[in-house]
Amino acid sequence: MKLPPANSLIAYEAAARHSSLTLASRELGVTHAAVSHQIRQLESWLGLELFRREGRGLALTEEGRALGETLTDCLRQIETRCRSLRRAHQPGALTIASLPSIASRWLIPSLPDFQAAHPDIAIRVVYAHARDTLADLDADLAIALKEAKDPGLTSRRLLSRINKPVASPHYLARSGALGSPSEIARATLLHDEDPLHWLNWCRKAGVQPAPSMTGPIFQDFNLLATAVIAGHGVALCPVDVFAREIAQGDLVVLSDISILEDEAYHLVMPSWLPAEARLFADWLIGVMKSAARS
Amino acid sequence: MKLPPANSLIAYEAAARHSSLTLASRELGVTHAAVSHQIRQLESWLGLELFRREGRGLALTEEGRALGETLTDCLRQIETRCRSLRRAHQPGALTIASLPSIASRWLIPSLPDFQAAHPDIAIRVVYAHARDTLADLDADLAIALKEAKDPGLTSRRLLSRINKPVASPHYLARSGALGSPSEIARATLLHDEDPLHWLNWCRKAGVQPAPSMTGPIFQDFNLLATAVIAGHGVALCPVDVFAREIAQGDLVVLSDISILEDEAYHLVMPSWLPAEARLFADWLIGVMKSAARS
DNA sequence: GCTTCATGTCAAAAAATCTAACAATTCAGA
DNA sequence: TCTGAATTGTTAGATTTTTTGACATGAAGC
Structure with missing residues (x-):
């Protein structure tokens, strides 16, 4: 050479x-x-x-x-390779960067299982935002919305990002059943950072967005989640992320009209992984798989 | 970084x-x-x-x-990138590494057309062997048997490598018509470097290879080509490479039983090419296309 | 036209890289 | 088991490369 x-x-x-x-x-x-x-x-x-x-x-x-x-x-x-090697040498320390939604709904709740099985691996979870790349984050693994196209990085699909309108039974008890799209559009709509989501949904459902489109906007997805579970209104949520709440009846899906059905949450990682990280990645994928089955 | x-x-x-x-x-x-x-x-x-x-x-x-x-x-x-940039700077000099077969049958005969259209581009043709890679060859473009998988390199398919038995009319006049595989197998078989090719063909045709399987072996493909056109015997040749000779009746295809039908000749080049090289690559692909049509 | 910002250039200083020579270890064969 | 060849490791000092700092140059904006 x-x-x-x-x-x-x-x-x-x-x-x-x-x-x-x-x-x-x-x-x-x-x-x-x-x-x-x-x-x-x-x-x-x-x-x-x-x-x-x-x-x-x-x-x-x-x-x-x-x-x-x-x-x-x-x-x-x-x-990327040097970074992952460097961290690999910190024995048993593992940093996972995750979107807030997945972190609080899936990662943190399941983590004790992993810790019980591998008490010697120290896990650190940091927040990631949609635009961050693995290299920016200084993490071993990242849970992100986009697959990594960079050679040297591998992606595994975790959950669909398909969004549907959901609300809590308490809210529905107060507001009355919200059967049709037009009824939903007139309810209290809870927004995440991007108000376009509800707009897109209304267009897709073929209804006029109501003036109350200017409902509360939550910067952090987890605030939105708290609000919708507490019965403050109707939110567009990724149903796979809230699978547990929906299964237990804490949240009700109001319509099958959905947005973002082609997007998904991905686990992004260097193609070569130290043993601990590979262990964790396989475990996480397993958790998601078994959740999808149930 | x-x-x-x-x-x-x-x-x-x-x-x-x-x-x-x-x-x-x-x-x-x-x-x-x-x-x-x-x-x-x-x-x-x-x-x-x-x-x-x-x-x-x-x-x-x-x-x-x-x-x-x-x-x-x-x-x-x-x-690879540095190499191609470096050469790119030699104004209007272009090195093409080619397998001998394509070089003598297609590249050299067509070259005057290109030279006439672009008299300012100096073309140098060097021999390549099947195992050489573009980087080894110190060439701008290579005509090879394998696609390059290396990122940063691009490949374009040129011609099929499908091989069938061919002979010259003179030879057939002397030997009598060779209609069946068993008749072909008993003829004088001309070999290229790899005697397995005829063996594979016989197996595929379902005939016993004759003792004369130990026919002449030609190191260089072009020697084989000369021999078969001169009427020395029957050779397994890539029919696309000899399209002209076959069309003009200088060679006759004796059977549709073929080998190597899945392989092909490819043009291999860096994904980024200096203007002259891109010009040449497009021209060469055009030549091959129009030849395939006729 | 003056100021600001960015790059170009040069000699000297700093930093890195390399060498040379020797040590240590292993392997193969006598 | 000994010996020689081959390979890597180590060190201090020599060499080369890289960087700096100060000044020059040229273009854009006011």
Whole structure:
């Protein structure tokens, strides 16, 4: 294998990603002069221009863009691998990043079972948001909405994200039965961060959204969950996530008209996993499977 | 992005690939001590052992193997990209590595058309063997038997490799018509490097291979081609490669019993191509397509 | 036209990498 | 069991590379 000087590749990758020597130098913790040198070195090794210097600011050439993409891809992959190895060495410590909904409804309640079976593995759970990637989170495993396409990462489907309107029996007792979409649309609608969800549902159900569309908006999904279980109104919830509450009659599904039926919750992890993490991943998938059966 | 020292990764990759510091140091053109240093550095950055030192020789730990694989993959990808960029800069010079059969039957005969349309692009054709990879060949494009699975490489199917028995009209005039498999099996069989091909064909046709199975063996496919056209005997040839000769009656297909019907010739290239190379690739695919139609 | 921001350049300083020589270990064969 | 060849480990010092800091240059915005 005959590669350009490795450090020049690192420097170039950062510079290409930022389209800026200054930002790259800041990221790398060196001066801009150092980055400039490294890039010169790479350019002279390749015998071509990677940037067009345009006074203030850099513009990537076509070749530069191509190289930058490859480098970003590959380095990110290497970074992911190094991270997971590094953590793997902390014996028996495991960090799981999870969307709040799955964390509070599935992960935390089931965790004691896992702990009982593997008391030597220390589990740490951190919140993840929909946009976070595994690398950002500094976690061994992530529960996310999107499958990872990055090579070096593997995804396993956990639960469907299919959303239907649900309410508590208490609320229904007060409001009267909500049989039809138009009755639902006139109820107190509880929103998560994205008010478009109810709007989409109404459109799909073919009903006019009522003025009360401007119901309470809950930043955290778990606040919404608490509110709907407490009987504050009707919420659009992923029914698989609330399978237990629905089975026990604490929540009632009001309609089979659904949104987000094509999305799903996924477990995202590096393709190579240390033993503890693999153990945990298999266990979690098992929990979800048996839950889906029941 | 937070990566270990880049040079230590390069050194480790080579050491892991060879399972040897000495071989790695030779590849990198440094002393073994230097490689040893780099690997120590990487190990201490990661906080784990990558090798178990076993007296003479190294044994990779599980973590070491995992990291080594990722690194080899990624670095190879980067190398391919750098190579193609480097060559891209040689203005208008294009190297095509081709299997001898395609080179002499399709590439060389069609090349004048391309040259006429693009007189400024200098084409260099080199021989490739079935086992060579694009990176080994130092070429912009390769015509090979296998699709490239390496990310960063793209493959396009060119021609089927389906092989059938063919002979020249002269030979048939001398030998009499060869209508049945058993008659073919008793003819003078011309072999390429792999005598198993005729054996497989006989098995498929349900006939006993004759003692004359020990016919002439031609190292280079083009020698075989010359021999069969000159009327020396019957050869198993990829009919698509000889489409022109067959259409003009210089070769006659003796049977529809075929071997290698699932294999194909492919054009293998980096996913990103300089303009000239892309031009050539599109042209070549066009030539093959129009040939297949006629 | 002046200021600001970003990159380019250079020599000197700092840091890293590498080498050379020797030690230690293993393996194969005498 | 001994010996020699092959391989890795270790160290201090030499070498090379990288980085810095200070200043220069050029473009965009006011």
